[in-house]
Amino acid sequence: MDHEPLELSRRTLLGAAAFAGVLGTLMATVPAAAEDAGVTTGPVPDLADLPRVRVELVRPPFVHAHEQVATGGPKVVQFTMTIEEKLLVIDDYGTTVPAMTFNGSVPGPLMVVHQNDYVELTLINPDTNELQHNIDFHAATGALGGGGLTLINPGEQVKLRFKATRTGVFVYHCAPGGPMIPWHVVSGMNGAIMVLPRDGLKDGAGKPLAYDRVYYVGEQDFYIPKDADGNYKAYESAGEGYDDMLQVMRTLTPTHEVFNGAVGALTGENAMQANVGETVLIVHSQANRDTRPHLIGGHGDFVWATGKFANAPQVDLETWHIPGGCAGAAIYTFLQPGIYAYVNHNLIEAVELGATAHFTVGGEWNDDLMTQVLPPTPIDA
Numbered sequence: 555m556d557h558e559p560l561e562l563s564r565r566t567l568l569g570a571a572a573f574a575g576v577l578g579t580l581m582a583t584v585p586a587a588a589e590d591a592g593v594t595t596g597p598v599p600d601l602a603d604l605p606r607v608r609v610e611l612v613r614p615p616f617v618h619a620h621e622q623v624a625t626g627g628p629k630v631v632q633f634t635m636t637i638e639e640k641l642l643v644i645d646d647y648g649t650t651v652p653a654m655t656f657n658g659s660v661p662g663p664l665m666v667v668h669q670n671d672y673v674e675l676t677l678i679n680p681d682t683n684e685l686q687h688n689i690d691f692h693a694a695t696g697a698l699g700g701g702g703l704t705l706i707n708p709g710e711q712v713k714l715r716f717k718a719t720r721t722g723v724f725v726y727h728c729a730p731g732g733p734m735i736p737w738h739v740v741s742g743m744n745g746a747i748m749v750l751p752r753d754g755l756k757d758g759a760g761k762p763l764a765y766d767r768v769y770y771v772g773e774q775d776f777y778i779p780k781d782a783d784g785n786y787k788a789y790e791s792a793g794e795g796y797d798d799m800l801q802v803m804r805t806l807t808p809t810h811e812v813f814n815g816a817v818g819a820l821t822g823e824n825a826m827q828a829n830v831g832e833t834v835l836i837v838h839s840q841a842n843r844d845t846r847p848h849l850i851g852g853h854g855d856f857v858w859a860t861g862k863f864a865n866a867p868q869v870d871l872e873t874w875h876i877p878g879g880c881a882g883a884a885i886y887t888f889l890q891p892g893i894y895a896y897v898n899h900n901l902i903e904a905v906e907l908g909a910t911a912h913f914t915v916g917g918e919w920n921d922d923l924m925t926q927v928l929p930p931t932p933i934d935a
Contacts, residue, residue: 601630601672608632611663614745614814615769615826615911617837622764623754624668630715631667636678637687639792642742644776644810645817645908651776652792653742653815654685654728660815661772662726662745664837667718668752674715681709684793686730687738691716692879693724693747701729718749722862723881727841736803736842740775741792742815744841746881751863755835755885757856758866763885765835769826771847771911773840773898774815775808808843811898811907820896820911828888830917836896837861839881845909847884848873848899851892854884873899890924891917 607629612618635656642653642660656662667673673694679687686707690699694716697703704712727744729735755763779787779798786809789795802809813820820826828834833855838847854871861881868874876882888894898909 604628604630604672606630606632609665611635611657611665613657613659614661614664614772615820617664617666617768617770620666620750621668622750623762624671624750624752628668628670628672630672630674631665632674632676633665634676634678635662635689636680637683637743638680639683639685641790642815644778644812644815647786649778649786649810650788651741651778652789652795654687654738654792655742656689656726656728656745660742660774661770661839661841662743664745664770665747666750667747668750669718669721670752671718671749672715673718673747674713676711676713677704677706678711679706679708683708684791685738687728687743688730689714689726690729691724691726691747693718693720693722693726693749695719698729699726705730718747720862721749721751721864722858722860723748723837723839723883724861725839725841725879725881733800737796737800739841740777740803740808741799742774744774744839745772746770746837746839748837748883749863755856755863758869763856764833765885766832767828768835768837770837771813771820771839771896772815773838773843773845773909774810774812775840775843776810776812777802777805777807778809780809808903808907811843811903811909813909813911817908822912825893825912825914826896828913828915830888830891830915833885833887834913836884836886837881838876838884840876840878843878845876845878846873846899847876847882848897849884849886849913850895850897851890852886852888852894855887856885858883888913888915888917889920891915891919 638655638658641650688701688704690701694700700714704714706712728738779802856867857871857874858867859874859882894913896911897904903909
């Protein structure tokens with residue numbers, strides 16, 4: 555089925571009226587234009603003397619190259635993201651979701667800058683899409699996190715710049731207004747940005763912390779409607795499935811709870827890699843629901859459960875709680891080889907709904923840390 559691009563006002567999102575056959579009831583009215591979002595324009599800061607760095611984003615769980623400790627002063631860090639509305643297969647049974655994505659992946663790419671850098675994002679909404687989109691950075695200040703300055707129709711692009719004043723890892727997501735906000739988020743349109751301290755990460759005593767590898771795990775809840783026979787329904791576009799999906803969303807019960815867009819996206823051949831003795835930073839975001847990461851066979855050596863590096867990390871955690879709409883970070887140095895399951899420790903969601911990832915760790919086994927003293931044998935009489 556072909557759909558014409560939605561002709562929605564950039565100043566005010568439509569609310570409550572039926573949009574024939576595509577979106578049903580649209581979002582409640584919210585400000586979209588800069589002046590309606592309470593933005594007062596003033597003199598633009600002179601950034602001509604600041605160096606500019608253009609970064610090519612990479613697909614999660616991988617993270618683009620970056621400095622752990624900043625060299626020199628603040629920079630203007632330039633990113634480009636293209637919004638893609640696309641069908642994604644999200645489980646081994648071929649279930650599809652008409653997803654909305656930043657740069658084609660769920661979650662969108664992790665961006666990395668340092669405190670007091672300027673983030674300059676060019677956001678592109680190709681004319682092949684049918685919906686309006688924008689971006690709300692939890693790391694930004696004012697204008698609905700940038701959402702009030704970035705609302706674009708298909709066939710448009712916009713450039714946003716904000717100063718990264720606070721350190722930590724933060725969620726970003728699409729937020730066009732009303733029920734469009736949760737619908738876009740649970741259709742995959744979210745990601746994270748990491749703002750590192752200029753002098754790098756530190757433990758609670760001020761000692762520097764470094765990592766050998768960094769991975770980004772984005773947890774995603776999907777709400778897929780079923781037909782009368784209990785089979786998951788398929789739709790050719792996001793708009794076509796809106797009414798049905800909204801009904802499932804209102805149950806607050808996801809049909810799938812996955813890492814990086816699909817069941818098994820980070821297991822088997824796609825498992826994250828490390829070696830004994832390597833220190834790994836794990837960034838974990840959940841834009842909509844609370845989660846509780848746990849590394850089976852390992853620990854959180856240093857954990858910023860709500861992701862804010864100005865706070866001292868907790869240490870030696872078995873499981874940590876990341877509130878919905880938040881991103882967390884944890885550091886662990888692997889001490890044993892083998893396969894480690896990294897899960898949401900709501901084990902129903904991990905095992906039944908898909909929130910499981912794997913680390914495959916190479917190296918030599920240490921019997922002092924663990925050994926099988928006696929293999930399975932018949933019980934002594």
